[in-house]
Amino acid sequence: MICGTDEAGRGPVAGPVVAAAVILDPNQPIAGINDSKKLSEKKRLQLSEEIKAKALYWAIAQCDAVEIDELNILQASLLAMQRAVEGLGVTPSKVLVDGNKLPKLAVPAEAIVGGDGIEACIGAASILAKVERDRQMLEWHQHYPQYDFAKHKGYPTKFHLEVLAQQGPCPIHRRSFGPVTRALAQRSTDELSG
Structure with missing residues (x-):
């Protein structure tokens, strides 16, 4: 029950910061998971569907622009990751977090710099977060x-x-x-x- 969590959208000047938390199923490995920034949009969309279908648990959460302005982008990113982990509906045995800071969690956690390219569960979370954020930005475009x-x-x-x-x-x-x-x-x- 190892959970990976990551966020997308720290750099933009508009829109939410979106986080995802994923517990992968060791019996259903998914080929091609990597840091979402290293994948094409088409590949991210395909992997996103596969992750949602095969993962044991997954959740997506966010902080909007107002919360980002109130908290600052780092704290908003950590809060979005905390919300995603809490949204899983199950308590993971450990949480692996991309980066060098940890969100407030009630379970053991480890921060891994570049974790989205090292740990599949973090990479999966980075893909779900990026795909969801991009989807929302397409809606805001309307x-x-x-x-x-x-x-x-x-x-x-x-x-x-x-x-x-x-x-x-x-x-x-x-x-x-x-x-x-x-x-x-x-x-x-x-x-x-x-």
Whole structure:
């Protein structure tokens, strides 16, 4: 009952940070699991379905932009992982966490730097988290198409930062992040001088 947990979405300036927790079935190994960033989108989607079908237990949780602004991105990431582990509906014997910090858990846990490329259960969690976050950003694109979330998923690309500067942030932008703070400051300056 070893659980792996990982998050996706620490770097973007918009959208939630999403975490997953996975307990794989040793009798149903899944080929090709790796750090989600090293897999193509097509491969991630395929593996995500296989993980959900074959894992003993899995759960997905998140912290939205408001919580990220209140807590900071590190604490929000850890809280999302804690929520995912608690959402499994079963108590794992141990939790393996990607990175060098541990969420607050009631069970033994170990932080492993680069764990998503070493431990299959962490890699599986990284895939579920990334696929779910990307799915949500595609949905947000429908609400706020001007930002083109479908393309950059909320990461601070040149285009995203230009639109942010012109239009200001939308409700899913993380107001505590530098580019969003600067866009807000610029807009209030423009309004005062306008």
